[in-house]
Amino acid sequence: MGGLKHSFPAFSLTMLTIFLSIVAAQGLGLAIGAACKDLKKATILASVIVMTFMLAGGFFIEEVPPFMSWARYVSFTYHTYRLLLRIQFGCSASDPKSSSCKSPFRGLKLHRPGIEISAILAMIIGYRFLAYIILGRMKLRTMT
Numbered sequence: 425m426g427g428l429k430h431s432f433p434a435f436s437l438t439m440l441t442i443f444l445s446i447v448a449a450q451g452l453g454l455a456i457g458a459a460c461k462d463l464k465k466a467t468i469l470a471s472v473i474v475m476t477f478m479l480a481g482g483f484f485i486e487e488v489p490p491f492m493s494w495a496r497y498v499s500f501t502y503h504t505y506r507l508l509l510r511i512q513f514g515c516s517a518s519d520p521k522s523s524s525c526k527s528p529f530r531g532l533k534l535h536r537p538g539i540e541i542s543a544i545l546a547m548i549i550g551y552r553f554l555a556y557i558i559l560g561r562m563k564l565r566t567m568t
Contacts, residue, residue, distance in 0.1 A: 428512050429511075429512055429514075434511055434512065437511045438508060438511055438512070441504060441507045441508055441511065442504070444504070444541070444544045444545070444548070445500055445501070445504040445544065447548050448500040448504075448544050448547045448548045448551065449474075449500060451547065451548050451549075451550075451551030451552045451555070452470075452473070452474075452500070452547075452551045453470060454551065454552060454555040455551045455552070455554045455555040455558065456469055456470045456473070457555070458554075458555040458558040458559045458562075459558050474501075476492075476495055476499075477495065477498075477499035477500065477501045477502070478499075478501050479492075480492055480493075480495035480496045480499050480502065481496060481499045481501035481502035481505055482496070482502060482505060497543075498547075500544055500547050503540040503541075503543045503544050503547075504540075504544065506540050507537060507540045507541070507544075510537055510540075
């Protein structure tokens, strides 16, 4: 009905991509929770960061202003979106030996999926490592 692929490999890859995105978002939440000790501040900071990632990732706007273009590459939603486009709408590259893939969406070029997968895996590890560093530098109060 929506034009998505009705195959088991497409379903499995979509579920794996969504799972990786959830784990990356969870790591970001852990890092924000470790950095902010106040629940209200952490909630506001998380909302701002996730909305920035969604805006820069291409969900709502196609042309990102130049001063915000860097946020696209540190956004887990950007890489998830590109992987899902590649899984569901396939590759219609003009040259089979080409490393890039043309999307049916206004000239959006989809690069090799390994770049997006490695970026999401780096975010999973990086966000959790950042939370570990923040928690390691925290000074604990001793009860006397």
